[in-house]
Amino acid sequence: MRHTDTSDQRPPRKRAVVTGATSGIGAAIARRLATEGVDVDLVSHSQRRLERSAARIRDSAPDAELRLRRADLSSLADTAKLAERLTQPTPPDIVISNAACTVDPAETTPEGITRMLAVNHLAPYLLLRSLVRPLGDRPARFVVVGADPGTLARLPVDLDDLQLTRDRHRGPFPSLRPALGYGRTKNMNAMFVYAFAARLHGTAITVNGAHPGVIRDTGLGRNDRGLLRLLGRTMGLFPMPGPDTGADTPSWLATSPNVAGVTGRFHVRRREVPTAPHTTDVARCDRLWEESARLVGLPPKL
Template identity: 65%
Template sequence: MSSTKNAVVTGATSGIGEAIARNLATDGVRVTLVGRSDDRLARTRGRIVAAVPDADLRLERADLSLLGDVRRLAERLASPPPDIVVSNAAVVADVADRTPEGHQRTLATNHLAPYLLLRSLVDPIGARRARFVVVGASPRGLARTPVDLDDLELHTARGLGAPRSFRPFIAYARTKNMNAMFVYALARRLEGSGITVNGAHPGIIRGTHLGRSSNRGLLRAFAAISHLFSPGGPDVGADTPTWLATAPEVDTVTGQFFVKRRAVATAPHTTDPARCDRLWDESARLVGQPAAL
């Protein structure tokens, strides 16, 4: 049996995701790059191979805003099952932007996709050891943006505030809080298994292209200001997620959120077990899965 580890990185065709994939390839891990475009996947493979000539890369095209694509992706990834999954893909979409399946696009891509993908891979992994890493956002920055558990799909504008051009970022922030809540809920459900689940904030990083689909108003201005004051590029942002995916010292650590390789507390509204369980159950309903894992 091969000792080569298999990793999956979503949102791998640029920015932090590409840097994580390159880091893993450098460590001798076989990496599956997940992205929406065959052309972008091929160009990313070219860049990684140029930096790591012996990189063992596989390409998987999937639109993670579509749950049907996520289900089919999970089926393809199940054999052989991954040892590492880094959920990194994220978008900032207009609040009114609905996928063909009827889900709000930011919610579908940033939360429902990792929720469905990771729980779908639990059975194929079985008793083997594996690490799930969910790339989130700043716990401090998100503390004042609790998830509205009564309106995950943003059918109302309740709590999104004004001006309207900034609302997509508030919706994005809510999904990043969902990422932390999902980490805690899944880690509890996998307690005693060989799978660890942790979250990571990569920092405010240049070159992520998160806001490229929302080039208007204050959201565009915020993206420009963030770019000016961000401390580093994708390689900086990839450090903590890569460390969580590979470092021996965190081999058995689970259910925590990390910033700069240090475990930190997230807001009480993200750690409350009742709220986490409610998000879990509602997410299960939205993706058509039973609540029980």
Template identity: 60%
Template sequence: MKAVITGASGGIGAAIAERLVREGTTTTLVGRNHERLTNAARRIEAAVPGADLQLEVADLELMADVRRLADRLAEEPPDVAISNAAVVAPIDAVTSEGLQRTLATNHLAPYLLFRTLAETDHPARFIVVGASPTALSRVPVDLDRLDSRDGLGPVPSFRPFAAYGRTKNMNAMFVYALARRLAGTAITVNGAHPGIIRDTGLGREARGLLKVSARILDQFRPGPEVGADTPAWLATSAEVAATTGKFFVKRKAVPTAPHTTDESRCDRLWEESARLVGLPITTR
């Protein structure tokens, strides 16, 4: 079996990779920094001698990089694709392509990657690592402007995290929309909340109260190996081999907010995302 994991230079992504290689899976680690990827591979190989690892360097905030990555992977499509990469970037941080960084990395990258891989028709499990459906119920996506800076709360230092929450709601909406379009194929699509986990790197660019509170709370949070459990289970368990269009917490399918499941809203997100990444609307 072959798997690919984005955001695999550390944290939950690297922990998922370690779980998969222990089961004999050939696993491709995707990250934007070659040195960090190499170090992650060394740690995994030390824990699992003989681990079959491959490395792919790609900056997922750049759609050009995502397209090249998707094209390379499509040459020998994976049996499992896990979108784990995520950032909490400053609200005004924009990529060289003119996209808000949080939106590009957290939503548009998996949208473009998975839509491209789906075109291969290779049997596969697609898994999107999301966030708490309970917490995210309070931050619906602004479908009129996906990078909207409005309604993100009164505390400036917490607004980047609220924007991150909106992209995590986009993840759930994308899972439902893609699963619906792939119904009847050999590709399944599911989402998973890994839990509130320390050492994910999400707070790397945090400022003010958000940075202070994150440091305090990290002392009480479980490690990446806990966060890896549900995504790795979705990738390998026979129990969910035919399951699609669901969102899981602690290996249990759970509902997400109505604003994430409404088909018309999901379709609007699909269409706007297609426009932003340059894909046709009507295909997978």
């Protein structure tokens, strides 16, 4: 009897990109995908942290295929270069935009962009948009890691102040201002998901948002000061799940057949949930899309 070699008939391995992949939830997402047999591109601004993260992943998945992608997501120029590199040799099947920061709203980048706006919103906007044309007709899943929609309902995006200049002066406690700016940029994430999904209608690309939960050891509070640091330490006295729990919903959205074709939705604990009306209003989402295009130097139309 002649035996047929079926090794070449196996489906090709998926390739995922995870930003902020060297700590917290991002590292847990990357490790989870790698253990499931997905090739993973790890994105971080630090080569040293990339190498350490890759070593930890290989402890769990010795055969993991990993690429280390050093990029500063606070820089629009660096983000654009990253998008170009990610298309070689072919664009990824999955992109999970997880990188985020909480810093003083007054902190700006050399390009004159508020750092939180650049990292938390404009980087995923530019990166994911830049991959659409190279993907063409290929299917892909984009996942944007957001934050708690209930808490964020009280922090609508000020469309006349995307650079968070007013948050630099809001409230009597300067140490709490980073939380205000962070919340608004996370609402931008949800609005971006809805606007992007509408513009991708009819394509094989899906885009969804996810709240990972209130998770310990994310590294987001490393720059906290004053009352914000005290609040973080107080929360740390209570039991909270770790990064592996936070990785669950974003990873599930990226790989599960149960959500194949689902797009333009926001999920918490694998369940679709509504977000605040100010994030779903089409006119507001369109305006954010257009202002973001202007800031990153892209045309509004895909």
